[in-house]
Amino acid sequence: MSAATLEEVLPGKAEQRGPSQKTAEAEAEYGHLVQAEYEHGFVTEIESDTLPPGLDESVIAAISQRKGEPQWMLDWRLAAYRKWLDMPTPKWAAVHYPPIDYQAISYFSAPKKKELKSLDEVDPILLETYEKLGIPLEEQKALAGVAVDAVFDSVSVATTFRSALAEAGVIFCSISEAVHEYPELIQQHLGSVVPPTDNFYAGLNAAVFTDGTFVYIPKNTRCPMELSTYFRINTANTGQFERTLIVADEGSYVSYLEGCTAPQRDENQLHAAVVELIAMDNAEIKYSTVQNWYPGDAEGRGGIYNFVTKRGDCRGVNSKISWTQVETGSAITWKYPSCILRGDNSVGEFYSVAVTKGRQQADTGTKMIHLGKNTRSTIVSKGISAQHGMQSYRGLVRIAAKAEGARNHTQCDSLLIGDKCAANTFPYIEVKNPSAQMEHEATTSKISDDQLFYCRSRGLSEEDAVSMIVNGFCKEVFNELPMEFAVEAQKLLSISLEGAVG
């Protein structure tokens, strides 16, 4: 298909969004009054450059062409696509949803204005959107020293703090940029942790990913600031296929923050991201996520399908990868941030708080694959299920025959609020080395009446008491988050649980 015909599709699409924006804006205005409703549900009016729905080799070629990609990138995508055609959709997760029509999704959507040199050139509507989400880019420049690679739909539109980072030799850019500017790094690392054949959604992502983030920390460098990116799904019917690649070279350190919110929609939106982390000798990567995609309404209509493949490879000795996630959004979450502990003495960590309420479903957990000697892993998973929420922890700890002295401790606790929700625990433990120490413990319970009574007798309202107890329940995980995120996460958690208690 030609680019010209694609352009013609656009105006109609943009107009269709008019009315929904009005209501959405009203909602945004009074959002604080309608408690426990999704705070970030508004749609930004901005023209998008969208491909019509459907997927075949020509669509992939069109995506690649639009992004001006080199031939090797297109070949990689096409190879992934051909493999994907034969892959089955995973069925083992304890989540239920109608089959997805992959031909009804538009695989490319980008804000129209491009090539911005400074923040002032960024579409003011976009900036306003971030303002509503509480990420004022301008302020953030001065504040906290956080560089933001803001992803609006699928293409990065603004990247700040580039020069400060460049001074340290850190590469922090969109992945499309990296394909052009650092092809050797991309060719070397892309798909080396999550190959396109890994699973159905990773295959789909490899074929159609539109953008994402690339980070490279050079040897013996401590990244001077926390890196963060805000994802946002916009434009109805657009699946979002992010791809993040972080490479921490020998002796380096980086902390990466990822936060997500999405506007309110009635149709289900598919989000199939891939995140690859690579830690070389003595390197450390800390990856934190606060996920607050639109969860659908109380009846389970709408909401994001969040089918993500996240994996870290502790390739070098003494390397460390730490995942921290706070998952409060999405209609369905299917996500297992994992660590391959390949290097001797490498360390993997997984800290998670997941909240499901309304009709939300989450099947989440981690995999810790111990291959190197003296590798250690820690898993702390806290699940909170309310109303009709359905939640499963699914984790694998595998200690290979050669992983001498491996150590794992797993703790997963579930809190049930109400009698219609569910909490499942499915841990898989495979040990083939006799020097391994492996412990797993799990509990499921409700908030005890004693705890509640204690708080109430000291004058706290029931809601405050529950919020306090729940925050205490999650404290171990929140402690792992960077400061700003910890505050946001606590706020998110109490907002999420408002109206779910009592």
Next chain:
Amino acid sequence: MSAPALKTAPAAVPAAGAPGPFAAWLPAAVPAGEPDWLTTARSAAAARVASASVPTNKSEDWRYTGLRALLEQGFTPVDEPLTALLPDDIEDVLLPGLDAHRVVFVNGRFAPQLSVLEGLPAGLRIGGLRATLAEDPDALREVLTAVAGDGAHVLTALNTAGFDDGLVLLAARGVQVEKPIELLNLSVGLDEPRVAQPRHVVALGDAAQVTLIERYLSLGDALYCNNVLLELDLGRDAVLRHRRIQIESPSAFHVSGVYLRQGANSRYDGINIGMGGRWSRTDLVMRFGGERAECDLKGLYLAGDQQLIDYHLDVRHELPRCTSRENFKGIVYGKGKAVFDGLVYVAKDAQQSDAELSNRNLLLAPSAEVDTKPQLEIYADDVKCSHGTTVGQIEPEMLFYLRSRGIAEGLARRMLCLGFAGEIIDALGSAAIVEHVADAVGRRLEAAPL
């Protein structure tokens, strides 16, 4: 792998569809004159066998346990009852200190000449399944095939389609049997690899109390397979103490399914000891049929010397206010492999359910393997459920403590293993059984390359 050839056309298998890889396990024909309800259940099971393919590791139930070794043997059913054994022949395997009513099965068939069933209290009926089906089939109607239903997998269906004999133990309302009942399953190697598929049926009336000691032993180093199925039905307030001790020959294959249905306020206290056989798989399927019932399951397994031992637990709390405890411990050494898969399920309205699942393993050798999967599925909020799992080794500090007191390393390690196993062994209760199992575990550990 190709399926073993059919020896004779099995009458019980419906003609429709392919016979399936397990068809050779079924007898040529089931005994004539069985009641209609049983015939219906049997043909449904035979149809499941016929349509079943060999489960692979893609199947969650068989993720860590391959069926290849089991199918390679080309087992065919035991055809002739073995009547040649005399009481003197089994003298060696009896437990001298155990004062029990004894019912003996040889290769899955009731052996009245070896059983000691005099002086049974009134209201207690013990006999062979085949005879009971011929004389009084209605006595079994509420239990036989009713408790197990379709069962967990194809091996359950095989037993339903092909069982020939087994224990019938019926205790009337309020009967309290003082002496334990010993269910002795002996296997003798035959000319070719044979499979026995006994079906044991135990039904306790309201408030009845019984102790059942179920043992599996081999006479000689025989290659055979036992595909056993137990259906246990506990009435209101009934109590069943159940000890299962499997110490079969290193060549034996052992499959057992235990299906339990518990009435209100009843108590089941079960201990599984698994240390024999080359390949064994046990499914413990527990269901509550009334509130405030208690189910206590314990287990100890020893896997070494190329052994595979697999325990699957499936405990469902469908009703409120029931309690279950699952505590399994394993010692794995040599080239042994242990698989533990425990599921505790709490249904939507099963409030105030209380469940604790624990699985602890000692992994002692580089070629040994433990795969464990303790699962909780909870759909009610007012519950107390937990599970814990560990895989580890002998603590160096403990070893050092013993060594510093002049105890040789090998002995010290064995002592620590026995100490680890002691929690389960001591719970067996009767001194004769405790001694027997402790002795067997001790001897195994002595021979083991710890």
